[in-house]
Amino acid sequence: xxxxxxISPWEQLIRPDRVHGTLYTNPAIFEAELENTWYRTWVxxxxxxEVPKANDYVVKSIGPQSVIMTRxxxxxxxxxxxxxxxxxxxxxxxxxxxxxxxxxxFHSWTFANDGRLVGYAFPDGYEGQDKSKLALGRVTRxxxxxxxxxxxxxxxxxxxxxxxxxxxxxxxxxxxxSPEGEVEVTAGFLKHRVKANWKFILENECDGYHxxxxxxxxxxxxxxxxxxxxxxxxxxxxxxxxxxxxxIDLRPEFRKRDQPMSWFGTSSERLPDYTAQMNAAxxxxxxxxxxxxxxxxxxxxxxxxxxxxxxFVIQPLAVDDSVQHVTALQFKGAPDLNRRLRQQTMGSVGPxxxxxxxxxxxxxxxxxxxxxxxxxxxxxxxxxxxERQDELGFRVGHVTxxxxxxxxxxxxxxxMERG
Amino acid sequence: MLSRESxxxxxxxxxxxxYREARLQDEHQYEDWEKLWTEDGVYWVPANxxxxxxxxxxxxxxxxxxxxxxxxxxxxxxxxxxxxxxxRLRRLVSNIELMDEQATGDIAVASNxxxxxxxxxxxxxxxxRNEYRLRYVDGELRMVYKxxxxxxxxxALFTLSFLV
Numbered sequence: 001x002x003x004x005x006x007i008s009p010w011e012q013l014i015r016p017d018r019v020h021g022t023l024y025t026n027p028a029i030f031e032a033e034l035e036n037t038w039y040r041t042w043v044x045x046x047x048x049x050e051v052p053k054a055n056d057y058v059v060k061s062i063g064p065q066s067v068i069m070t071r072x073x074x075x076x077x078x079x080x081x082x083x084x085x086x087x088x089x090x091x092x093x094x095x096x097x098x099x100x101x102x103x104x105x106f107h108s109w110t111f112a113n114d115g116r117l118v119g120y121a122f123p124d125g126y127e128g129q130d131k132s133k134l135a136l137g138r139v140t141r142x143x144x145x146x147x148x149x150x151x152x153x154x155x156x157x158x159x160x161x162x163x164x165x166x167x168x169x170x171x172x173x174x175x176x177x178s179p180e181g182e183v184e185v186t187a188g189f190l191k192h193r194v195k196a197n198w199k200f201i202l203e204n205e206c207d208g209y210h211x212x213x214x215x216x217x218x219x220x221x222x223x224x225x226x227x228x229x230x231x232x233x234x235x236x237x238x239x240x241x242x243x244x245x246x247x248i249d250l251r252p253e254f255r256k257r258d259q260p261m262s263w264f265g266t267s268s269e270r271l272p273d274y275t276a277q278m279n280a281a282x283x284x285x286x287x288x289x290x291x292x293x294x295x296x297x298x299x300x301x302x303x304x305x306x307x308x309x310x311x312f313v314i315q316p317l318a319v320d321d322s323v324q325h326v327t328a329l330q331f332k333g334a335p336d337l338n339r340r341l342r343q344q345t346m347g348s349v350g351p352x353x354x355x356x357x358x359x360x361x362x363x364x365x366x367x368x369x370x371x372x373x374x375x376x377x378x379x380x381x382x383x384x385x386x387e388r389q390d391e392l393g394f395r396v397g398h399v400t401x402x403x404x405x406x407x408x409x410x411x412x413x414x415x416m417e418r419g
Numbered sequence: 420m421l422s423r424e425s426x427x428x429x430x431x432x433x434x435x436x437x438y439r440e441a442r443l444q445d446e447h448q449y450e451d452w453e454k455l456w457t458e459d460g461v462y463w464v465p466a467n468x469x470x471x472x473x474x475x476x477x478x479x480x481x482x483x484x485x486x487x488x489x490x491x492x493x494x495x496x497x498x499x500x501x502x503x504x505x506x507r508l509r510r511l512v513s514n515i516e517l518m519d520e521q522a523t524g525d526i527a528v529a530s531n532x533x534x535x536x537x538x539x540x541x542x543x544x545x546x547x548r549n550e551y552r553l554r555y556v557d558g559e560l561r562m563v564y565k566x567x568x569x570x571x572x573x574x575a576l577f578t579l580s581f582l583v
Contacts, residue, residue: 095467095573188476190466191575195540217499221492323575327477345477347489351579352464352480354493360578361501364540 014413016406017381021370024197024378030319036419037302037412038063039153042163044304044313045069045079045139047185048147050096055113058096061315062151067139068092069149072114073100077144079151080115081137091136102136111136146175147183148304166394167245170296174306177295178331179277185311185327187342190350192324196363198302198316199408201324204359205299205307206246206404208238209382214362218354225265229253229399236399238383239390240407244301248399250308251293263294264309266340274337281333295329299404301411310345320367324360326350380405426517433528433553434515436560441532444582445508452582453491457554457561460484464583469548469568479572479579494582501580508581510534518550525552525563536581543577546570 013020023029039062046060051071059082060067066082068091082090084104091102091111101118103110108121115136120126139151143160145168150160161168175181194201204210211219211230219227229236235252250263260268260275268275268291278287299305305312306329313325328345330338349356370378383401390396397403436455443452456462464480465471473481482490493499511533518527527550534545552564567583569576 188467188471190477190479193575193577195577214500217493217496220496220498222489339474342475342477343481346481347486350466350477350479351576352583354489357501357578357580358499361539361580 008417010413010416014409015377016410017384018377018379019409021373021376021378024199024367024370025319027319030197030316032416032419033412034063034316037415038316040157040419041154041302041415042143042150042152042158042160043302044148044300045151046149047183048077048144048149049182049184049186051077053098055098055100056096057092057099057113059092059094062139062153063316064318066090066092067151068102070113072112074114076114077142077149078114079139079142079149080111080113081139083137084109085111085117085134085136086120146171163243164300165243165245166241166392167243167247167298167300170247170298170300170306173293174295174329176282176290178333179274179281180331180333181281182332184330184332186330187328187345189313189325189327192326192349192351192353192356192360194322194324194360194363195320196322196360196367197319198314198322199412200363200366201314201322202299202302203405203408204363205305205312206238206248206297207402208234208236208248208399209402210359210362214358215355217358222354225262232400234399237390237396238399238401238403240395240403242394242407242411244408244411246299246301246404246407248297248404249396250297250399254292254294258292260288260291262292264337264340264344271336271340274334277333299408301408309341310349312349322363324349324356326356380409429526430515430517432560433517433526436553437512437515437528437530437551440562441510441512445510447494447502447505447508447581449491449494449582453487455562456484456487457556457563458484460487460562461564462487463565464567464569464579465572467573469572479569479576480567480583499580501578504539506581507537508534512549521552523552525554526560527552534583540577545579545583547583 013023043062045067046058046069050058054071054073057068057070060069068080068082070078072078082092084091086107086109089104089106091104101110101112110119112118115138117131117134140155141152143150145160175183208230212227229250237249239247239249254263295308296306297308303314310326310328315323326349328342348354380402383397387395387397387403395403440455462480462482465478494502497503512530514531516529518529521527530549532547532549536543548568550566553560554563
């Protein structure tokens with residue numbers, strides 16, 4: 001807060017219809033946002049289906065910090081920090097596996113997969129030492145929503161459900177596309193690195209203005225119906241759920257088409273097993289509605305992007321260095337759908353993906369672009385005058401409007417001002 | 420088992436094929452590169468190791484023949500922005516070896532490649548072990564299968580939008 005003007009520096013940098021370019025490039029701001037957003041709010045870490053059995057583990061992250069997600073012998077999911085409590089060595093060097101314990105290679109300290117220190121070499125030097133005070137660090141709070149595991153380093157604050165707010169419904173909607181009501185993350189991740197600030201990725205996920213241009217090369221040659229969803233005449237909507245969560249709601253367009261599985265560019269006839277399983281699970285009427293509406297396109301702040309057929313996890317490493325972890329969504333009890341989801345995902349995303357190679361090119365060009373100081377601002381005013389509220393009170397706009405970016409920045413400002 | 424003479428002849432033909440493929444890739448001769456494929460070609464760049472099951476797990480590229488054609492068509496539009504402007508490329512290919520004969524009669528070949536890419540982002544070095552299966556079609560060698568095993572495919576990789 002500037003005592004002379006009463007205006008916080010964040011208010012000077014983040015205006016309703018524009019944000020300052022230095023928000024993407026200033027290393028001090030990056031450090032501040034690690035503290036005030038990544039290490040405070042709820043962050044998506046992993047999915048329970050990635051550690052299905054007792055003693056399974058998978059190495060994940062919260063920003064630059066390495067986090068081991070384990071399922072201990074009691075079946076509980078733990079988020080442990082990959083750092084020996086002795087001298088800081090990483091205790092786990094593999095991406096995934098099954099282990100009851102982790103032994104640090106440096107001095108042989110051994111930790112159970114629930115984080116407890118169970119032994120150290122030559123223990124007579126530690127006479128009277130309380131082992132329970134030397135456990136692995138852990139993510140302070142861990143909560144799951146329908147198998148999606150989130151962590152928060154803040155001891156107090158909103159619950160996960162409070163944080164998700166209206167966006168929780170999008171995860172429910174996603175799970176409904178499984179005849180068993182469950183999403184699985186079992187297809188392995190592609191890791192796509194970009195030399196750009198993570199917020200360019202965050203904002204682009206629900207930017208419905210760019211596809212017609214950035215993706216024109218693939219829409220043209222693949223004879224894709226996706227382009228129309230993002231055209232001027234589209235009835236699809238952008239939505240701001242609050243708490244930084246944003247959506248592109250394509251259902252109005254899919255409902256106009258009124259064709260089950262059209263959202264995925266296919267038909268019930270080509271997925272007979274899936275259609276039968278959905279009909280059996282939900283009844284023909286409800287199943288038809290689910291298969292018309294499709295899965296959501298939602299960006300859960302700050303790092304979980306569910307993009308209809310795949311999910312991305314955004315990881316910031318430095319102010320100009322980020323990784324997109326991406327995998328095909330898989331639906332329990334839907335093998336024929338899952339196979340197509342994997343094939344489509346592999347074509348679309350990752351370092352060689354038809355779509356993401358071009359998105360990532362834009363992130364990197366934007367990052368280099370904003371190093372220029374004039375104009376100082378990123379202009380986010382598209383559709384500001386035609387924003388409206390939906391029946392639940394969330395702000396919505398045309399699919400090409402910048403409702404999502406404005407929503408993200410408004411929430412970001414609150415988090416940073418509180419810091 | 421081939422005689423020493425026929426093995427040397429085959430090695431010459433295979434080596435010439437692999438060098439030609441490398442040049443077409445470096446020089447963005449997309450359509451000529453596509454013509455090197457058979458009608459049942461499979462182009463595979465695995466992620467997270469070299470022995471994953473591409474039918475179950477994500478690969479960086481796992482193209483059947485029609486998707487190879489789609490990849491080439493996207494590059495040909497001139498609006499695939501990650502390759503507009505095109506990366507400048509030069510690759511060295513070495514360690515070319517004829518591997519065990521295939522039951523199908525296809526010719527199994529392996530090589531190493533080291534690729535220097537200069538793009539808008541930066542200069543990037545890529546290294547890979549390549550496995551090919553080649554077949555004579557109308558007297559010309561063609562690719563039935565190419566597997567590119569990037570040395571660092573378990574790590575986060577920058578965009579890989581040229582032909583590898």
